[in-house]
Amino acid sequence: MHIPFTPNHIQLISACYPPSAALLTSGPEYAPNSQELSRLTYYAANRPEKINKLGSELEKRVKADCRKAASGNTRARASLLITLAIFKALATECRRDMPLLSPSLLSSVNVALSSLSADLEIAARAATVFTTWTTYTDGLIIGVDLKVTDDYMSCLRHFARLGHIEHNDHETRNRTRLIGLAALVGAVNSEALYKPSAQFQPQVSIIMRALLIPLLQVDVLGEIKEQPNSPILDEFRSRPTLERRAASIHVHIDGDQGPTSGDVANTALRATSSLLGHTRGLQASLVLQAALDTLDERDGWSQIEHCRWLAEKAAEWTQYQYRYGIPTRLVECLAESQDAPQPTRRHSTLAAMITAVFTSPTPLVNLSTSDIIASLISVTLRRITVSPDDSLLPALVECISSLGTHVYYADQIQDLAEDLIRRLVIVEASGIPGAGKANREKARIQAVRCLLAGLLGLIHAADMHDAGKDADDEGKTVGTSPTLPTPAERMSHDGPGQGHIRPSRRTKVGPEIWQDTLSLLCDSEYAVRADYAMALVAYVENEIPKFADKVDADGVRRPRPLAEGPTQKSNTLNAMLYGDSTTRFLNALHACVYALSTSPKLGLRSSSSPPSPDRTSPAQGDDSSARAGDATSDSVTTERRSMTHPSRSRRTSLVLRMLRDAPARISVSSRVAADLSDFGNILAVLTTVHEQLPVRSLLTGIPMLVALNRAASVADSCDPLTAAAVRAIKELVARAWLVVAKVWDCPAVAEIAEKALSALPSSSSLPSLPDWQFGSLQPPQHPIPLPDGVQLDTPLPDIDADAILEALSSSQNVQEATGLGQHDLLRRLGTDWSPDSAYKDSIETKSRMDSLSGDGLSPLIKVAPALMHAENLSMQSLARSGRGVGVTDLREALEGRSSMSNPNLAGRVPSISTLDHTSSVYPGADQFAKLTPQRSRPQRAKPRPGEVREVLNKLGIGKQNGLGNVKSSFPALQKTQPRNPPTITPPYTT
Known part of the structure; x- marks a missing residue:
């Protein structure tokens, strides 16, 4: 009924409602009168100054109807639905003046959800109004108007609660969740989330809680669709405000098949993808942090596969130039809890997520790999300090190794390897600061093994995707596979999860960098020696630069007249005489091999640190070594500080001291610290060196074999353990000569070596090198001791070194490869050799060629x-x-x-x-007037x-x-x- 003197805007609003008696029969649409609604929207659009009055009147009606509807008044419920529909129509037609309508609209939605959130139809109508507002708002009012901001944040919390609500009826639960998630999709694609930077983190914390919980409650591999993105959502924020269309949210019709958990998860996934796709810079890290906080609240760390999948998708959905923030934040979270007394599921799952991101095919440009590896090394060493047997260490080694999958500049792997080697040699000599006295040596051993495994896995990961690429693999779409490969499949060549298709054009790790680790071959602990022998073999086979120094497929080194002319021979000779990085590396390698074969004590021993307690084994009757256990302040510094020159000088002196302990001849009563397994490892190393670098190994390694054979010439009345060591050395030298004979195709050398080998007394043969799995921390190797029942009734047969050198120097293959005559070769191969002189040659930096020219x-x-x-x-x-x-x-x-x-x-x-000097600022200063030049003294020539x-x-x-x-x-x-x-x-x- 028309009331006199009623304001015009109230009359227009009242005309939109059906008569009071017809309110209950206006369902199920509960829509306002279309003709009157058009008049109202036309009035508001042409008179923006009246929008505030219209919104205030509608807000009053919403509050009154909510109060009555909460008491069971069905007419008030119908009126509330119509009022919300009017709000949507006004928001759509008055999109240019949305800030004028925002206070009353958000307040009305908040009141409706607070009073009647259990009514799905009202919740859906309120979600529609909220989505309309998020579609057309510019977001500038959020954070400025405190009342509007509070109402907006309250609405987000209501919809987030609906998005992960629990209910006994699965159909009702899924319907409610879809309504809440649909409203959050509108918020994710709204300017209200991104424009007020100060309000971004509070909003994301609310939104991610609702988006993540449905994802954790479904089978990710089975129900979530592979392509979650929607073209409409992708283009939503790029469209002008006037061209956008707000989505309408409806309740599922009763009687139809209800939504499944997969439908809910797909909606949450679509919102998560859109959220990460729109974030920039620090925002991506904040989104990930909100997800991690939700995992903390819901104890979702036990769902490792879901978390791995989520980390991969987060990196894939984030914009290309901001993806680096995902793994960086994961590493930071792992480092924040590195001091925990016991590793938790959170630690292991975070490590698995980091590995998943690095092994995924998603490129991570702008990633600071040096900072990442420094943090991972710090976490690894800290966990070892807490407990040398920490269960998190294998996962951390996998994290370090997986970082090699992403190579973005040529020297990246070389730089990362240098960082690892720098920490490795410091830990080897000085241990880990903070480790207790009881676990100091055990912590040092475990730290060296972890860093060594990570180093080798890092190098291997950089090349594992380069071999065996098919044409079908090149056509793969990056980041679309729904499967989650296992860690074993990711770190293998043939696993289905290899995925990473970018070729690697990196710089190889140079021998001058790797050379600092050679002393690990003589470490006092066999587990370290065994791991390093396997790593050394892998490095020489796959990484060290070989230039033209190669063998054929059958292992024989044959001359190549076209490739090896006089220039190549001259370069080879100069490299041998004056030294290059590979030659210096081989000099140090052979010095360490000799020391391991003959020394009574192993390991770097510092005079400033007390010796460790004696360790007696069946193969070693006396002290194993005196190790450096105390961490000094000048050797272990910050994460990125390079090793200083005084520390390098100290290390060099320690290595030389260890090499000087290697005797020129094993005495009758002396003991050899090496086990039988060590001699097998040495044979594997020498075999690889001679096969991969035949020319350089010939010129640097043959004098060492001659010296080693001479050192094993002892009398027949010696200790059984000494006799066993001498026999192992004899077998080692003979088998090494067989390798040299095969490489250089010298039957005379093979005949001499076979004769000496057959004359040795029967005993346990040298064991072979165990298999190595790249990118993982293997259990420590246990040594095979020398047999203690060896008795020498007669002297062991000596190998005729002079005859072997004569045969090698007269070989045509050797002469053509080296460019030397027989006399020069014989003099070179038969030169006096000692381990300390060879090591000094390896650290010589100034060549004699430089001294010839000043x-x-x-x-x-x-x-x-x-x-x-x-x-x-x-x-x-x-x-x-x-x-x-x-x-x-x-x-x-x-x-x-x-x-x-x-x-x-x-x-x-x-x-x-200086008055007579020309100006350096004005080139033409001499054209200007200047004072007469004056000098206090005459100029001297x-x-x-x-x-x-x-x-x-x-x-x-x-x-x-x-x-x-x-x-x-x-x-x-x-x-x-x-x-x-x-x-x-x-x-x-x-």
């Missing part, structure tokens, strides 16, 4: 000790006097003062006026000590005469003078 030092090397406060004493020694010339001296010379404390700058610098010219000359900068051996490192200063030079020249030129 000091061979570049200007930058000369300047480096003065300009950088380096601790490299060897570099500082390159200065011509006790103190180098530095920046301070140059500054004082420019100011006209000489350094009285520097003998290099003794003398006084003449006082020179020859610079005196302390002048700028003299200082620059001492730094290697400036014009050099033609007789000097050093050229300036700044080419700009060596250009020829212009045709019209300035009248006055600077004082540092002649």
Whole structure:
């Protein structure tokens, strides 16, 4: 009934409702009168100043109807549904003026959900209104208007609760969840989530709780669709506001087949995909953090496969340039709980998620691999400090190894390997800081094994996808496979989960980097020696640069006239005489092999640390070694700090001390620390070296074999254990000669070795190297001791080394490969050899070729000790006097003062006026009027000590005469003078 003096906007609203008697019969649509609704929306759209009044009136009606409907009034319920439909129509037609309608709209939705959230029809109508608002809002009002922000966050919490509600009736539960998730899909694609940056994290925390729980409650592999993305959602935020269309949310019709858990999960998955696809930078990490918090609340860490799948999809759905935030945040979460006394499911699942992301085919550009590996190494060492037998260590090794799957620049694997090796050698010598005295040595052993396994797995992972690629594999779509491969399938060549199809064009890990680890071959613990022997074999087979030094498929080294001309032979000879990185590596390798075969004690022993307790085994009657157990402050520093030169010098001295303990001849009463398994490992290493690097191994390894054979020449009346070690050495040398004979096709050498091998007394043969599984931490290997029943009634047969050297030097293959004649070869192969001299050759950095042409030092090397406060004493020694010339001296010379404390700058610098200098700012300054040049002293042709010219000359900068051996490192200063030079020249030129 029309009431006089009723405001026009109230009359328009009231006309939209059917008569009171017809409210109950207006269902099931409960829609307002269409003609009157059109008048209302036309009025609001053309008079924006009335929108606030319209919204306030509708809000009053919603609050009144909710109060009555909660008491069971069915007419009020019908009126509430119609009012919500009016709100949707106004929001659609007044989208340009959405901020004016937002306060009353969000308040009405919040009131309806707070009062009648159990009514699915009202919840669906409220969700429709909310989705309409999220579609057309610009989001700027959130965070500015506190009342609107509170109502909006309350609405999100209501819909999130509906999205993961629990109910005994599965059909009702799924219907309710779909309504809540549909509203959250609108929020995920709304500007209200992304524009107010301060409100992003609170919103995401609410939304992810509702999106993640349905995913954890279904079989991910069976029910979730492979393609969750919707073209409409993908293009939603890119469309202009006026062209968007808001979705309508309806309750499932009774009688039809209800929605399944898979339908609910797919809706949640679609929202999660859209959320990650729209995030930028730090937002992706916040989304992942919200998901991890939900896993904490719901105890979802036990569902490892779901979590792995979720981590892979999170990286895949995030925008290309921001994907690095996913694994980075996972590693940070793992590092935050690294001090836990016992590993939990959270630790193991996080490690599995990290491995899943790194082994997935999704590219992760901008990933800071160096920071990632530093964090993983820190976590690994910390867990070992807590307990050397920590159950999380194998998973951490897999994480480190899987990082090699993503290679984005040529030197990446080499840089990561260098980081691992740096930590490896520090732990080897100094142990782990923080480990208790009882577990100090055990922690050191476990840390070395973990880092070594991670190093080898990292290198192997970089190449495991390069071999055996079919044409069908190249056509795979990245990131669409719904299967979750097992870790064994991911880290193998033939597993169905290999997936990673990017070729690797990386730089190989150089021998100068790997050389620092060779002392592990002589570690005091057999488990470390065995693991390193397997790693060394794998490195020489697959990683070390071989250049043209190769054998044929049958293991024979044959000459290649086209590829090996005089230039190649000359390069080979120069590499042998003056040394290259591979030759130096082999020198150090053979020195360590000799020490392992003959030394009575193994391991690096520091005089500053007390020896460890004696460890007696059947194969070793006396002390195994004295190990360095205490961690010193100058050896273990920050995560990214490189090993300083004093530490390297200390390490070199420790290695040389260990090598000097290796006897030139085994005495009758001496013991050998190596086990029978060690000799088998040595044979595997020597076999690989001679087969993979035949020329260099021939020139560096043959003198070692001769020296090792000489060391095993002992009398027949020796201790049984010594006799067993001597017999093992004899067999090792004979079998090594057989390998050399096969490689160089020398039947005479093979005949001599076979004769000596058959004359040895029968005993246990040398064991073979066990199998190695890349990318995983294997159980520690146990040694096979030397047999204790060996008795020498007669001296063991000696191998005729002179005859072997004669046969090798006369071999045509050897002469053609090395470019040396028989006499030169015989002299080279028969040279005196010792392990300490070989190791010194391996660390020699200055070749004799450089000494033939002056000091061979570049200007930058000369300047480096003065300009950088380096601790490299060897570099500082390159200065011509006790103190180098530095920046301070140059500054004082420019100011006209000489350094009285520097003998290099003794003398006084003449006082020179700068009035006659051309301006360095204005090239044409000589065209302007200037004062008459004045000098306090006549100019000297020859610079005196302390002048700028003299200082620059001492730094290697400036014009050099033609007789000097050093050229300036700044080419700009060596250009020829212009045709019209300035009248006055600077004082540092002649």
